[in-house]
Amino acid sequence: MATQKGSVQNFFEDFRMGQVFDCPTPRVLTDADRVAYIQHTGDRTPRFCNAQGLIHPLIVFHTVLGQTVRQISLNAKANLGYAEMRWHTPVHVGDEIRTTAQIVGLKENSSGETGIVYVKTTGLNQRGEVVLEYCRWAMVKKNRKDVTPYLHEPIVPTLAPLVAADQLVPHPSDPFDARQTGGKFFFEDYAVGERILHQDGVTVNSSDHMSFTRLYQNSARVHFDALLMNGQPLVYGGLPLSIGYAQSFNGIENRTGISAINAGTHANPAYQGDTLYSFTDVLQKADFFPSMGVLRLRMVVVKNEDPAATGQFAIKVRNPNTNKEEYNDRVVLDLDYWEPVARRMRG
Amino acid sequence: MATQKGSVQNFFEDFRMGQVFDCPTPRVLTDADRVAYIQHTGDRTPRFCNAQGLIHPLIVFHTVLGQTVRQISLNAKANLGYAEMRWHTPVHVGDEIRTTAQIVGLKENSSGETGIVYVKTTGLNQRGEVVLEYCRWAMVKKNRKDVTPYLHEPIVPTLAPLVAADQLVPHPSDPFDARQTGGKFFFEDYAVGERILHQDGVTVNSSDHMSFTRLYQNSARVHFDALLMNGQPLVYGGLPLSIGYAQSFNGIENRTGISAINAGTHANPAYQGDTLYSFTDVLQKADFFPSMGVLRLRMVVVKNEDPAATGQFAIKVRNPNTNKEEYNDRVVLDLDYWEPVARRMRG
């Protein structure tokens, strides 16, 4: 007598505009989360591995996103993008994170088999302070055949193409010491238009990606079940993001930790056995506070081809059939973000 | 000049009735053990990942069992079963666990090559309080050909088929908040006879199971040495137990952590590459304390077939040759346990 207590969670037709989810399973973040993150990514940014006790902003991101998976994206076919992502109050060892999610857009696809769900996501600490907020959208499967109102009357939120530099949250009192980073380049040294090749390649193994995904209590089946996925479980898109960000320490050592994501696209999936490389284009520079400027960066994570080998890499290519610009099928992630970087002359 | 200092430990003929082992290597359990456990299992039970600082009862189990491996089961061919397992004093971050083991039964098998060793195991904290006690039995290899007294006069302990509900150890003052669990079902909602399908499948990779087993300092060679095992190291039976229990959060969210194991059988081995699923049958309900009842549950972990796909799964099947009921060869673990579950109306 099988009952339905083991939930299959929400399909596209189950969501309603304005619906708010209190996401279960608050999580305390500790030294162990710092070490587990280093073990998975090799990140060397000093403030996230020294005695300062700060939690890496991407740990906060994975924790918050993981908390929304069951209610929002357990039945997602693809995680499509992010916008308006800003980190607020820094998270320290011992803080407990919980998350709320609100449906801000719904659009059924013409196939009748999926729809796009737009979710405003807010991560909070134990004092109720916002630590992270963002909008993401995912393609979620339908479970029933009948058409929803969102096929003919889709609701698509207006999302800012860019977090304005003056909306970034500064932390001028956080100690920063360039001797800890080994970086020779400061805010003044970066030029709009330059490309930084990060040089490192990392092959993703099956245990690597599954244990990283479990670490954040993200239980989407596509990442874990080789039988369901015909032997090819999908790598959680957050892993290439974190590997690319760890690689990009090489060349941006005097960074203090990602501050906002303007846009992010998981352009192509990654699987066990893929080798990931990355490079960063400098898009924009802005003042931030006296000792720091902020760089708008485009980090691109590439699979199975080292962009540093040739120094040339086309992020998008023209599809001869459609005559449209499309992502190079080597591109795994295209991320547009703001990164505070120390100035050479401080004070 | 090779000496015998590197021990091969005890074989069946080395055990004596009543023998007591103080198991070496006490272990302090910390935040890092909580995080490592989440990384391996994806467990989402709130009290074991929030700021409450409780250590998961199954971490305690693996730690205690791991401490007995060298003296008791380094030469085991199979870990056969458990009975009379009860958790007592809860374990918190910072507690140090040590273990004693006493031989309570010995039975040589007619093959003359193995025997069954019954062990009463007791885990203690740094104050000497019992945190866990249980009996397990394992099939241990003989090293010498001569017959032991336990062939013709086996000593088999009388084990209770069931821990009585009134022997479970309640913790009524531990805070519980159903908003943290996301669970819609409470003690009142479960019916004897119902089956809960947990929906998730997890493929076990080689690093996953070996690092989980090492984490608990379990050094039985069969789990680690691919050369010895013809390329097929055996997955430590504790991993399917923990994966199944983590999966079973889906449908039993308002649980507070396994309280006793009545019986457990590792029905078939698991290997790297196997995908694990689970379901739970509700066997019995009992009162516990005002805000909690206790469910007697049968959790079955299955490999390489999703029992939720059909909703039908026969735990045992009739062997046409022997006309006996035997475990379906998909069944990895059959566990009969008590789980406290919050009542809807509290206080």
Place this chain on the structure above:
Amino acid sequence: MATQKGSVQNFFEDFRMGQVFDCPTPRVLTDADRVAYIQHTGDRTPRFCNAQGLIHPLIVFHTVLGQTVRQISLNAKANLGYAEMRWHTPVHVGDEIRTTAQIVGLKENSSGETGIVYVKTTGLNQRGEVVLEYCRWAMVKKNRKDVTPYLHEPIVPTLAPLVAADQLVPHPSDPFDARQTGGKFFFEDYAVGERILHQDGVTVNSSDHMSFTRLYQNSARVHFDALLMNGQPLVYGGLPLSIGYAQSFNGIENRTGISAINAGTHANPAYQGDTLYSFTDVLQKADFFPSMGVLRLRMVVVKNEDPAATGQFAIKVRNPNTNKEEYNDRVVLDLDYWEPVARRMRG
């Protein structure tokens, strides 16, 4: 417009005698580093897993070595050896480690393609106390064709073949309790010339070695990039060292933690899939302080052949072509070190 901010770091011709590097990225070591180490190695030495809060000396070693990788050995072809390695102030949970490295020898190889770099390495805690010092030498690639002065005038430091027993740093006040180790053998029981077979075999999986290497922020590409390495990323030599040391607890249980390394040779590489075994020869015995003696041990880590199977294993064999003694190609690591071991009669 690719710029050179993403560094490819130093090649042989970039080093100068006497050059000093302050290695970036200080690292705080915590409970989580203790647990991660156990997860990777299964080490059971009590003082590194009990409530005493000591950090394993080999964690300190990996941390310090990892901190030197980018500036010293990112372009290494092979890590050749160690000498004069001594641990000083013990490291406890919460200590922050940083490292300096000084070039003390340079010798270009006749091939013109590589050179040997000798580096004096010093690990320090947050109070500036030395925690570890050693000399290592690595074969580093050249990037330019022109000959360096170190081809014809190599500078090779004079290294002591042995750390004298009276130079070891004693810690007589550290608590030691033989009941925690389970060891039956004490300092008095070991004889020069005896061989201890450690009995355990451990197969190294791809995730195992990569995540261990990342844990110590060692980012040498040869360990991670399967594309670069034709599908065979090289296992970081520190993993066989730690696995061998963990295995050697079996037979040397009353040890208190490696105190010095006289010499270490990575004789042959290890790859994913190799199974590692180890044995230890007792080379020398010396007094240390009243309750401890110190053993000079030769630990040999072997791949894909269990030296305990025959009890015979030739560390070196005569090459019939050259008539020279060479390492058996099963030998992965040959380590000569000092280990304090408790005396039976204490006080």
